Amino acid sequence: MSKATYPLKLPASVKAAATRLAKADGVSLNQWIAAAVSEKVGSVESAKHFLHLRDGNARPEDMLPFLNNAPDLPPDPADELTRRD
Numbered sequence: 481m482s483k484a485t486y487p488l489k490l491p492a493s494v495k496a497a498a499t500r501l502a503k504a505d506g507v508s509l510n511q512w513i514a515a516a517v518s519e520k521v522g523s524v525e526s527a528k529h530f531l532h533l534r535d536g537n538a539r540p541e542d543m544l545p546f547l548n549n550a551p552d553l554p555p556d557p558a559d560e561l562t563r564r565d
Contacts, residue, residue, distance in 0.1 A: 488513070495509075498512060498513060498516075
């Protein structure tokens with residue numbers, strides 16, 4: 481397996497958490513980050529593949545008839561966003 485290096489800059493809090501988790505897993509920080517990135521790549525690629533299989537030949541404009549027929553109602557109270565100041 482070929483390897484490449486990449487200088488990674490993380491916020492101190494993220495690095496501290498990753499270091500703590502790597503130690504708990506009994507692996508180096510480098511191994512832990514490589515596994516985390518691999519996991520994320522696999523997840524994103526799997527989701528992309530799944531959605532591609534489901535979309536068929538759909539295009540964004542194919543949704544317009546559905547959107548145009550949607551009722552113009554206010555959101556359900558449970559769906560409203562709360563404001564954080």
